[in-house]
Amino acid sequence: MKNTAQKLHFYLKTTDTRLWAQVLAAICYSILLIASMQRSGDYNYVKTQLAAVLIGFTAAVIISNADYNYIIDKWYVAAIIAVLLAVLVFIFGIRVSGTDDTAWINVFGYTIQPSEFIKICFIITLTKHFSVLKEKELLNKLWAVLSLCAHAIIPMAVIHIQGDDGTVLLFALVFIVMCLWAGIKLRYFAVFGAITAALVPLIWGFVMNDEHRNRLLALFFPDESTVTGYGWQQYQGKLSIAGGGLFGSGIFNGNRVQRGIVPEQENDFILTVAGEELGFIGCIIVLVLLLFIMLRILKTAKNSADYRGKLICGGVFALIASQVIINLGMVLGFFPVIGVTLPLFSSGGSSVICVLICIGLVQSVYTLKKEYP
Numbered sequence: 001m002k003n004t005a006q007k008l009h010f011y012l013k014t015t016d017t018r019l020w021a022q023v024l025a026a027i028c029y030s031i032l033l034i035a036s037m038q039r040s041g042d043y044n045y046v047k048t049q050l051a052a053v054l055i056g057f058t059a060a061v062i063i064s065n066a067d068y069n070y071i072i073d074k075w076y077v078a079a080i081i082a083v084l085l086a087v088l089v090f091i092f093g094i095r096v097s098g099t100d101d102t103a104w105i106n107v108f109g110y111t112i113q114p115s116e117f118i119k120i121c122f123i124i125t126l127t128k129h130f131s132v133l134k135e136k137e138l139l140n141k142l143w144a145v146l147s148l149c150a151h152a153i154i155p156m157a158v159i160h161i162q163g164d165d166g167t168v169l170l171f172a173l174v175f176i177v178m179c180l181w182a183g184i185k186l187r188y189f190a191v192f193g194a195i196t197a198a199l200v201p202l203i204w205g206f207v208m209n210d211e212h213r214n215r216l217l218a219l220f221f222p223d224e225s226t227v228t229g230y231g232w233q234q235y236q237g238k239l240s241i242a243g244g245g246l247f248g249s250g251i252f253n254g255n256r257v258q259r260g261i262v263p264e265q266e267n268d269f270i271l272t273v274a275g276e277e278l279g280f281i282g283c284i285i286v287l288v289l290l291l292f293i294m295l296r297i298l299k300t301a302k303n304s305a306d307y308r309g310k311l312i313c314g315g316v317f318a319l320i321a322s323q324v325i326i327n328l329g330m331v332l333g334f335f336p337v338i339g340v341t342l343p344l345f346s347s348g349g350s351s352v353i354c355v356l357i358c359i360g361l362v363q364s365v366y367t368l369k370k371e372y373p
Contacts (some may be wrong), residue, residue, distance in 0.1 A: 015064055016366045019296040023344065023359055026289045027053055027352075030345040033273045036251055037266045037347075039258045045266050045347045048110070052349030056356030063360030064367060071361070072308055075128035082121035085114035086158050093162065101163030101339070115159055115167045116350040120357055122155060122171060123178075123315035130182040131308050140185050148179065165212070166338035170322050177318035181301075181311060215336035233269065234333045236262045241275030241283065241331070248279030266347040268339060271331050286345060290324050293344075293359075300366045309365040316358040 031053075034045050063071070071078075093102040096111050104111045129151055133139045152175040156168045179189070204213065211230075218231040240256050249255070254277040257265065262272045274282040294317055301313030320343050327342040329335030341351045 011061075011065075014367050015363050016296060016300065019293065019300075019359065019363065019366070022289060022292045022296065023356070026286075026293065026344040029286065029289065030270070030347075032251065033270055033277075033345065034266055034347050036254065036277060037257055037260075037270070037273050039252070048349055049347055049352065052352045053356070055349075056353040059353065060356040060360030060363065063357060064363030066364055067368060068312055068361060068364040069306075069308060069368075071364070072124060072128050072131070072312070075125045078121040078124040082118045082125070082155065085118055085121075086155070086162075089114050089162055101165075103159075103162045103164040103167075110349065113348070113350040115162070115164050116354040118155060118159070119167070119170065119174070119319060119354055120361075122152075123174065123312065123319070123358070123361075126151060126175070126178055127308055127311040127315065130178065130311055134182070134307055139183060140188075145184060145188050148175075148184075160207075164339070166326070166340045169326065169338065170319065170340065173322040174315055174318040177322075178311060178315050181314035181318075212336070215338075219333065219336060231333075233263045233337055234330070237265075237269050237272045237331050238333060240265075240272040244276040244279040244282070246279045246281060248275070248277045248282055251277050253277060268327060268337070268341055268346060269331055270342055270346045271328070286342075287324075287328075290320070290343065290345075294321055294324075297362050300362050300369070303369055304365050305369045309368065312361050313365055316362050319358060320355065 031046060031049060034049055038045050088105050089103060092105045094104050094106055094111070095102050096104050103115055104113050106112075126148075129148060130139070133141075133144050133148075138144045152171060156171045159165075159171070160168050176189075208216075214230045218229070218234075236256075240254075240262055243249075243256065244254075254273065256262065256276055257273050262269050265272055271283060271286060274286055278285070297313050297317045297320070301310045301317065304310045304313060323340055323343050326335055326338070326340040327346075330337050330340065341348055343355045344352060346352075
């Protein structure tokens with residue numbers, strides 16, 4: 001028992017306890033919101049979420065004790081895992097309620113979204129790619145930048161075929177932020193922006209389907225048909241948040257929450273539960289917790305022992321920040337609904353495990369910095 005206590009004391013001394021505390025606070029808050037939402041249905045979301053948190057924390061602690069350089073050097077393992085996960089979706093992929101994409105698989109009665117774990121593999125393999133180019137002083141050669149683009153486009157194309165375009169957008173944003181973090185020259189971003197702008201008509205006509213277009217049009221041309229159709233979820237979500245006022249109706253006391261009026265309120269629209277029952281203050285607490293977590297990740301990146309550590313933290317920061325911005329935009333009606341969860345808050349085992357594993361990677365960078373100042 002004494003030996004275990006000593007190990008725990010050493011672990012807490014060498015890792016970022018503030019980050020752990022902030023993550024734990026966010027998870028406790030999310031469990032409270034999910035428990036309140038659960039009144040509207042029979043499925044035990046809390047039980048599933050707690051199981052995912054336990055798995056995620058265990059994985060995160062193990063990874064935080066590992067050398068992130070060793071993990072990056074085994075990039076091919078991450079690449080193989082990503083390929084296998086993508087193949088499994090094509091073979092055994094299913095749809096879940098409230099979605100229109102085949103991006104889940106059923107494992108022992110539980111649905112798992114492989115693309116969540118492919119995100120982790122993507123950050124690891126991309127970090128390795130950047131570091132190799134940096135070591136050989138090839139980072140800003142045209143062919144090297146094109147190879148990085150190919151690295152990103154391949155998984156994005158595969159996931160697009162599966163219909164999970166929300167994840168495709170996340171991959172694109174993580175890639176762009178990691179390119180900036182890595183030191184890619186701005187001229188390449190200007191060229192990329194010009195090419196993207198030129199391709200907008202083609203993307204609208206051939207890449208996006210009718211549902212994508214209708215969801216986007218509902219944002220700019222709101223009328224009765226969009227409010228009762230593609231804009232229904234966002235309209236009801238905004239009503240729930242606005243109805244909560246400053247302090248809300250009280251936890252476990254939201255009438256709209258209990259009746260399940262907002263579709264997917266346990267998942268992408270979990271903020272509407274906080275808005276109705278805990279009001280504006282409750283929403284601000286959610287955002288402040290996520291902001292503190294992102295700031296701790298940035299601080300770890302700044303103090304990292306090497307280039308790889310900075311990139312790993314940059315990738316994790318980009319992933320979490322992108323999800324927060326897109327999710328808020330969806331809920332508040334600035335962006336179309338594309339199925340992006342609110343990190344650590346939305347119900348979804350795959351999502352919370354992914355974020356916790358990413359936190360474990362950041363903790364590994366922090367630990368190595370502490371051991372080798």
